[in-house]
Structures are given as structure tokens and as C-alpha cells.
Amino acid sequence: MTMRKVYKKSHRSASLVRRQSMREVKQSFLIVCEGVRTEPDYFRAFRMTAATVKAVGQAMNTTSLVSKAISIRDSEQKKKRTYDQCWVVFDKDDFPAKDFNDAIALAERNGFRVAYSNQAFEYWFLLHFNLYKGTLHRNSYPDMLSRLMGIPYSKTEGFGAIMYNRLLHMQPQAIKNASAVLAEMSHGNPALEESSTTVHLLVEELNKYL
Numbered sequence: 139m140t141m142r143k144v145y146k147k148s149h150r151s152a153s154l155v156r157r158q159s160m161r162e163v164k165q166s167f168l169i170v171c172e173g174v175r176t177e178p179d180y181f182r183a184f185r186m187t188a189a190t191v192k193a194v195g196q197a198m199n200t201t202s203l204v205s206k207a208i209s210i211r212d213s214e215q216k217k218k219r220t221y222d223q224c225w226v227v228f229d230k231d232d233f234p235a236k237d238f239n240d241a242i243a244l245a246e247r248n249g250f251r252v253a254y255s256n257q258a259f260e261y262w263f264l265l266h267f268n269l270y271k272g273t274l275h276r277n278s279y280p281d282m283l284s285r286l287m288g289i290p291y292s293k294t295e296g297f298g299a300i301m302y303n304r305l306l307h308m309q310p311q312a313i314k315n316a317s318a319v320l321a322e323m324s325h326g327n328p329a330l331e332e333s334s335t336t337v338h339l340l341v342e343e344l345n346k347y348l
Contacts (some may be wrong), residue, residue, distance in 0.1 A: 143171075144277060145200070147239060150266065151189065154229060162317075164188055164189050164190055164347070165188060165190075165206060165222045165223065165346075165347050166187040166190045166191075166220070166221045166222050166223070167190070167191045167192065167193075167221060167222070167223050167224075167225065167343075167344065168192050168207075168210070168211055168214070168221040168223070168224045168225070169181050169191060169193040169194070169225045169226075169227060169253075169340070170194055170196060170203065170206065170207035170210060170224075170225070170226050170227070171193060171194065171195045171226075171227040171228070172195070172196065172198060172199050172203050172227060172228035173195050173197075173227075173259065173293075174195030174196070174197050175195065175293060175294065175295050175296075175297070175298060175308065176259060176293055176297065176298040176301075177193070177237065177259055177298060178193040178194060178207070178258075178298070179295065179297065179298030179299045179302075180194045180266070180298035180299065180301060180302050181193040181227075181297055181298075181340075181344070182297035182298075182299065183298065183302035184302070184344045184345075184348065185348055186191040186214050186344070186348060187346070187347065187348060188346075188347040188348075189347035191344070192298065193230065195209070199228055199229070199233060199241075200228060200233050200237040200240070200241035201237060201240055201241045201244055202236060202242050203226060203228050203241065204228075204244045204245045204248070204250065205227055205244070207224070207226045207245070207250060208248050208250070210216075211224050211250075223251065223343060224249060224250045224251070224252075225250060225251050225252070225253055225340050226241075226245050226250050226252055226253070227252075227253045227254075227259070227337070227340070228241065228254055228255075228331065229255045229256070229257060229258045229259055229276075230254065230256035230257050230258075230328075230329060230332070231256065231257060231258060231276065232327075233236055234315070235327075235329035235330060236329075238254075238256075238328065238329040239327065239328060239329050242254060242328060246287065248329065251340070252336060253260060253335075253336050253337045253339060253340040254335065254336055254337075255334075255335040255336075255337060256328060256329065256331055256332045256333060256334050256335070257274070257276040257333065258276035258279060258292075259282070259333060259335075259337065260276065260279035260283060261276075261279065261333050261334075261335050262312065262335050262337040263279075263283055263284075263301055263312075263336070264306065264309040264316075264333070265278065265311075265315040265316050265338075266305045266309065266311060266312040267286045267308070267321070269315045269318060269319070270315075270316070270319075270333060271322075271333065272318060272332070272333065273332050273333065274332070274333045279291075280303055287304060309341065312338065312341075313338045313341065314334055316334075316336075316338035317338060319320070319333065319334050319335070320334055320335070320338075
């Protein structure tokens with residue numbers, strides 16, 4: 139009768155299985171954006187390997203957007219879909235200061251983090267090129283970006299992804315610039331802190347899971 143050898147799993151192989159299992163657990167992001175094209179396209183362009191991203195645009199602003207984001211998250215939870223991080227992305231534009239600040243407070247009270255821009259999302263793109271400080275009206279952003287990039291800036295579908303890819307190599311500088319501006323400008327009243335943005339905080343979180 140042939141005897142079969144029984145091999146026990148080594149501690150090393152068991153540890154390897156555990157590590158592999160841990161790597162398979164992905165972080166999940168819900169990103170609800172004011173814009174319906176640029177912002178969602180930009181965030182979907184991140185090449186995630188250890189996270190899933192649901193980025194949606196709602197064509198809403200300030201408190202209306204935050205309320206919609208809360209509704210989306212709660213609806214997803216009823217379907218047994220939960221997210222590790224929930225973000226809202228919106229701009230100051232010309233909305234009243236109270237509306238803008240109230241929207242930030244409402245989001246934070248309901249477990250959302252906020253990637254805001256004062257005045258608009260494109261300010262984040264500009265910070266890839268230079269450390270822009272002070273009042274800078276959003277109407278000037280497209281022409282500035284067109285000159286800096288050498289191609290016409292556009293808000294058409296898919297252009298947000300183009301921006302991600304063209305600016306990726308400059309992203310560390312943009313994060314540094316945004317952090318510097320925020321450190322200097324942040325005094326507890328985001329609506330009055332022009333120009334500033336917290337988009338880099340979301341970008342940094344996403345970069346952890348590339």
C-alpha cells in the first residue's frame with residue numbers, strides 16, 4: 139500500500155494568503171459633482187487599482203447638490219452598496235457666501251468630505267502651472283488654460299480626462315501649490331477665500347489607491 143505524504147501549510151504560505159486577501163479588499167469612493175462633464179470625467183480618469191470610483195454629475199449647486207449627494211448615498215445604502223469615502227465637488231461661482239459655506243457645513247455634518255473651489259474647478263488646473271494667489275475671476279480661466287496648454291480649453295464631454303492625462307506629470311506641483319494657498323488663505327470662511335481650493339485633498343486620497 140502506497141503511503142501518501144500529507145503536507146501542512148506553512149506559516150509563510152498562510153501569511154501570503156492573508157496578505158493577498160487583504161489586497162483584494164478595495165476602497166470605494168462616491169464623488170458627487172456639480173458639473174456634469176469636466177469633474178466626473180476628470181475623476182474617472184484616475185487609473186485605480188485598489189479602489190472603485192463612482193463619479194456622477196448632477197447639474198446642481200451648493201446646498202441642493204449636497205442634499206442630492208446625501209440622497210444618492212442613502213439610496214445606495216438601501217441597495218447594500220456602501221462607500222468608504224463620500225465626497226461632494228462644487229464651486230463658489232457667484233453664489234451667496236452663506237449658501238456656499240452652508241453647503242460645506244451640511245456636507246460635513248452628514249459624513250461627506252468637500253472638494254470645493256473658489257471660484258471654480260479650473261483653478262485646480264491652473265495650479266499645475268503656477269502658484270496663483272488672490273482674486274482671479276473664473277471667466278479668465280479658459281483663456282489662461284488655453285495659453286498654458288497650447289490647446290483650446292473645453293468643457294465638452296471627455297475633456298476632463300484629457301486634462302487629467304496632460305497634467306498628470308505636474309500634479310505634485312499642483313498639490314503643493316494648492317496646499318500652500320489653503321494654508322495662507324484658510325481662516326474659517328471659505329466663501330471669502332478667493333482664490334482657493336480643496337480639490338487636492340480628494341486627489342491625494344485617490345492617489346493612495348492607484
